[in-house]
Structure formats: C-alpha cells, structure tokens
Amino acid sequence: MFDALRAKLLRQISNRPVERLAPIARAAAQLDLSTRSDDELSAAARTDAGEAASSDEALASYLAASRELADRHLGMRPFEVQLHAAAALLRGLSVEQATGEGKTLVLALAAASYGLAGRRVHVLSANDYLAERDAQWMGPLFCALGLSVASVTGHTPQAQRRERYAAGIVYVPVAESGFDLLRDRIAMSADAQVSPVRDVALIDEADAVLLDEATVPLVLSAEAGTAERIDPRIIEVVESLERESDFAVDDDARAVHLTDAGLTALEEALPGLELFGRHHHLLAQANVALHARHLLRRDVDYVVRDGRAWLVSQTKGRVELLHRWPEGLQSAVEAKEGLKPSARLEILDQVTIAELVRGYGTVVGTSATLWPAAEELFELYGIGAGHLPPNAPCIRVDEPVRVYELSAERDTAALDLVHAAHSAGQPVLVGSPSVARSEEFAATLREEGLDAVVLNARQDAEENTIIARAGEPGRITVSTQMAGRGTDIRLADAARDAGGLLVIGLGVFPSTRLDDQLRGRAGRQGDPGRSIFLASLEDELIQQTEPNHRTPADVADGGLIRDRRLNEIVGHAQRVKEGEQQSLRGLTHRYGRLLRIQRGRILERRQRWLTDDASLAEAWGLIPEKAAQLADQVTEDAMHRAARTALLASVDRAWTRHLDFAAQLREGIHLQSLARKVPLEVFNGEIARAFGPLLDRSVTSASRILARATVVDGGLRLNARQLGIPSATWAYTVSDYSLGSELDRMGRKLKGKDRRGYY
Secondary structure, rough: HHHHHHHHHHHHHHHHHOOOOHHHHHHHOOOOOOOOOOHHHHHHHHHOOOOOOOOHHHHHHHHHHHHHHHHHHHHHOHHHHHHHHHHHOOOOOOEOOOOOHHHHHHHHHHHHHHHHOOOEEEEEEHHHHHHHHHHHHOOOOHHHHHOOOOOOOOOHHHHHHHHHOOOOOOEEEEEHHHHHHHHHHHHHHHHHHOOOOOEEEEEHHHHHHHHHHHOOOOEEEEEEEEOOOOOOHHHHHHHHHHOOEEEEEEEOOOOEEOOHHHHHHHHHHHHOOOOOOOHHHHHHHHHHHHHHHHHOOOOOEEEEEEOOOEOOOOOOOOOOEEEEEHHHHHHHHHHHHHOOOOEEEEEEEEEEEHHHHHOOEEEEEEEEOOHHHHHHHHHHOOEEEEOOOOOOOOOOOEEOOOEEEEEEHHHHHHHHHHHHHHOOOOOOEEEOOOOHHHHHHHHHHHHHOEEEEOOHHHHHHHHHHHOOOOOOOEEEEEEEEOOOOOOOOOOOEEEEEEEEEEEEEEEEOOOOOHHHHOOOOHHHHOOOOOEEEEEEOOOHHHHOHHHHHHHOOOEEOOOOOOOOOHHOOHHHHHHHHHHHHHHHHHHHHHEEEHHHHHHHHHHHHHHHHHOHHHHHHHHOOOOOOHHHHHOOOHHHHHHHHHHHHHHHHHHHHHHHHHHHHHHHHHHHHHHHHHOOHHHHHHHHHHHHHHHHOOHHHHHHHHHHHOOOOEEEEEEOOOOOOOOOOOOEEEEEEEEEOHHHHHHHHHHHOOOOOOOOOOO
16 A cells, blocks of 8 residues: 555656646647748757757747648648647656547657757667557658658668668667667678667657567577577477476466476486486576476467468567567477577677667657556656556446456356447447457457458468458457557547547566556547456456455355455466566666676777778787788788788677677576576676676687788688688567576576585
C-alpha cells in the first residue's frame, strides 16, 4: 500500500513539468495564422524554432505556424493536446499519449523544430514499414518547412545510406540505426562509413525500445564455418530425462539444470569423458539441449517455416526476422526440430539498444504506456516523462480482471463473451499470450460457427490490413500482443452504434504495460469500447510466480473465483515479473559497463588510424628495416594504405576475440558466488586484465603482417589469411534469452560446491 501511494505521489510530482507547458499549447491553438502564406509561415517557424527551447513565446509561435502548415499539406490539424505533446518533446520531456491520439504527427512537429534549429534528427521506429510510411506521410510538412527527409531501412542499398543519413530528418528503425553504427565500426576506410550524426533521437513506442528491448544485443557477425553439431548421444539422453528426478526447472521457468541423477545418466552415455574437465563443452551442449527441449516451445517462443526456426518477440507477438539465439542454443533448437544446422557466426561487434540510444545527445519519445515506467526511465536514462489526457474523454469501460480456477473455464467464459458481442454486431479483438493459444482459440471459435481472423507471428505480412479491418461490425480478430503495430483500429459507424470494440484478454501479460497496449486499442478518440481480461490459476504467469497458491474456497458457477485475495494474485504475479525484468536490465548494464569503456578506447584509436596518416607510423616503427626497404619501391600512399589495413584488421580481430572471451567468462561467472566471491568484480577484473595489452598486441600483429608484405604492381599485397577480413557480414539481434543471467539464477540454487569438488 505504501509503495503504491509513494509511486502515485512521485508520478504527480514528475508530471508537473509537462503540465506547466499547457498554457503554451493553449496560446498556440488560439493563434489564427490562416491568412499567412506558406512562405511566411515557413520563415516564422524557422525563426521561432531556434528560440523554442528557451522562449515560451517562440515555442507557441512555432507550434501555431507548423499547425497551420500541417493542416494545409497533410490534411491534419493538430489538436491542442498534440501541440502540448510536441512542446514537451521540444523541452526534453517524453510523453504518454493514448493509442490513436496522433503520435506520428506529434513526433513530426517536434522533429521539424529540432531540424529547423540546426539539429540532426533521427525518428526511431519499430520496423521498416513504419519508417517508410511515416517519412512519406509526414514528408509534405517537412518540405513546406524547407527540410529534407529520408528513410533508412533494411532494404536501403549501402551506397545510398550516407546520402539518406545526410537528410535533416531521418526515419529509421532503431535496430537498423544500430546495425549502421556497427558497420561503421569495422569500416576499412572513411569512405565506407555512412557516418550518421547521432544528435536527436525521437522514439516511437519509447518504453518498448528503452525498457523491453533495452538489453537486446544488436550483433554484426561473419561466417566462421559450419556450426558445431550437438552430439547425437546428448540429444538422445536429454530426450530420455525425467523432470524433477533428472533435471529441475526454476520457478520462473527461465533456467533448467541437471540433477545428480541427470549428470549420472549423461556420464553413462558418454563413458570415459571428463565432463567437468577437458570435455566440458559436452556438458554445455547438454545444458543448452535441455533448455531448448523444455523451456523453448514451438509456436510460443518460435515458429518453424521454410526449413528454419524463427524467433517470436514476446513483447510484440510477431516473428523477428533478424533475431537468433546465442550460438549453442541456436544449434540445440535446430537439432530439436530436425532442421539443417545454420552457419556458425563469429561476432565482430555488438551493441545493446540501450547503449545505442545513450549515444544520442537528446533522447525523447512517446508511447501509450510510458507513464508507469517513468521512474525507471529517469533512473536508467535521466529521461523525464509525463502523461497527457486524450483529446476526447475516454469512455471505454475497463472491467476488473476476472480470475478462473481452470483455463478451460476461462476459455468458455471468453467464448460466451465473443458470442454475445458478435450477435450484437460488435467487433471483437481477442489478445492471447502466444501463437499457439491464438490459433487454438480461433479454431474453437470456428467450431462454434464464428469466423475469426488470426493475427500472430505467422501473418506478419498482412498485419496492417488485418488491423485496419478489425473495427468492422461483427468482425472477430484473434491476436498476439498489439504493441507497436502502428495502425489504428477505426470503427465503422455500425460498429460504434453496437458499443464499439470489445477487447478480451485471454490471460494477462507479464507486464501491465503490455495489457494496456492491448486495452488501448478500444476507446480511440472518444469512441465507445470495453475491455475485459480473463485469467486462470493455471496460466503460465501464475504457475511461474505463485506455484503454491492455495486452493480457492469461493468459486462461482463456471469457475469464476470470488476470493478477493486470489483475485489479487494476478497483479502480484505481474509485479514480480516486472521486477525481474527491471533487475535484468540493471544487471546487463552493470556487466556491460567496462566493456563499453574498453570499446570506446578501441574506437578512439581505430578512428585515428582510419583518418590520420601520421598515426600509421606505429606499425612501421616496429619493423624499420622493412619499412625503409619498401619505401624505396612504393609510394607513401601505398605504405599508408597497407599500414591502415593491417592495423584495422588486427584490432578488429583482437576485439572479436575479446568479446568471445567475455561471453565465455560471463556464462560461468555465477559459479564465483560459490567460492564466496562477487561475480561482477571477478568478471571486471578478468576482462580488465585481458584488455590491458590488446592495443599494443594489435600494433605488433599489424607489424608482422606488414613484414610479410610483397610489392605487386606498384602496391603492397598483404597476406589475406593473416588479415582475416570477413568477405561478408550478417546483422541480427540476439534473443533476450541470456545464458549468463539464466546461470546466475541457477547459481543461487546451488548449495556449496558440486559433488566432484568443482566450484
């Protein structure tokens, strides 16, 4: 109770900076600039934008001018609350606005002002579709203000990226921005860098990017041969193991480990091998195979199509085409499903989304569910946030969560709700926690004679059409999570008359913010609507967080629980999950801090070698006789090109090995707690020692490459094998599954050292 009151008080206090901007928005809305020409409005906006950060009068004048231009060129006249939101973004504050309140236009108004003030702006979106759509959609406004606009997506040719990033306003998916950063980090010439200026970041769905996806690593890799196949004997043993006796699963179902009996079974299947010695990689294979079989579920965590396993985002409910698991787990899932092993990829560099965003000078954003996360956003990023009411009062009816004893009883209740709404001509949106559940419930609806459209990870290509039609009378849409879809559900008149959209949550999500994303699909812009979430004590969320809950004493017909304490179990389960995720974000940040500092030192030296010819003498200085000999045979420019290539290739290889060392160290660092050591301190100490000689060794390695250089056609030829420059690279994101964090949990369960005496 005290924590809830404290949080409410803190939110009220933190919302005051946003509330104080209301008079500015009101003044802007009252200014009538309809008699001014486009040129006059554009000139006024340009003048006012430069002072909008400090002058309330200039900010109001800019908002009024841009409002008039938006009305003329987009056919969209911003509401006063949209002007208020744009004012907040321009004063460095992020804002929560309900779904359907026109956040795309708000971001464009703010982007234009920053751009007119001479800032370089990236509008970071969730995916390629939204980046392309919004750049084209808002383009006429930017054009009227004399600003250039472009979009960069995964389909943009490399040759065009530098030009597109030179635009004043760039719409780009957050992941693509990160991939371009990584590609620039390994560029072998300054001309090969796209060099986007990371100045202002305006983030759509800011809480999803800054929190839900903050720990997701964006990875640049190169093919390094065929992936290591998991020993067939291990697969056979893992498939035969019994839960509880041979292996145990953590209460939160995020980690699984072998018991003594399971280890014995593994040893018997692999006689003569030292699983805790020189054959420890086989024990690691067993652990990931166990994880793949018992914790990763087909049609929940991933789907299989076109001969591949595709990850499903747990926050978006859709296939992530550029996601993959860490190397060992990727192979384990492929073995589990009988798929052809994918290539083994060697990580060249990586960056988390949180690190990427912190690289911008100004970071603000919007979301429909930002407000509950305001405190954490300030703690992690120093970002202030506030809440704004909708333009029209929300009349949606949000019913309390109904909790049922059994899942089957909950599903029957949901089916009855759909029947009743459909009969009345009311559109229905059913949100489910997984691909499998969405398809099962849709199949049940069809058996009842109800035609349902499914929107999950299998229909990602048609999602915008499906969402756009979800407001038609009597239409039934069954979906996974709706966050970040980017398309509004607009009600037909008959659907509005029937009561608006009915949202049914088939179980609650691990975060209240995700519930609110689904709930917010109804009641858009003052539309009627209703939301009902139905949970059961058998739901995975409850089983993970409250596995030993007591048997309900007061159960109504149909399984509805009327016990107040058991009804509160759902909210408690969500708070536990949210706390776990917040802890994981903090843990990831702490473990990555020293690596970020080290990468900064690498990049500083690397950029010097990339652009400063004088710095290249470091490598030639270690082989003066060879340098003098070659200087008589080739030009100075040829000497520079060779040294630059050798130095950059050497330091890149060294950093790749350092990342690999850090990853391996991280996987087992939890065991240090059994030796009464602090894992983070041990981790930092080890990677500090490993990094110490890295730069000097890179220079030495480069000099060895140069020592074997030969003169060919007036230039210097270097040994390609020594250089190890990848012929192609792959960009992808690693699933938020973190083997290290899983093992941290496992470590807490271990009591003392293992039975063989190994810590």
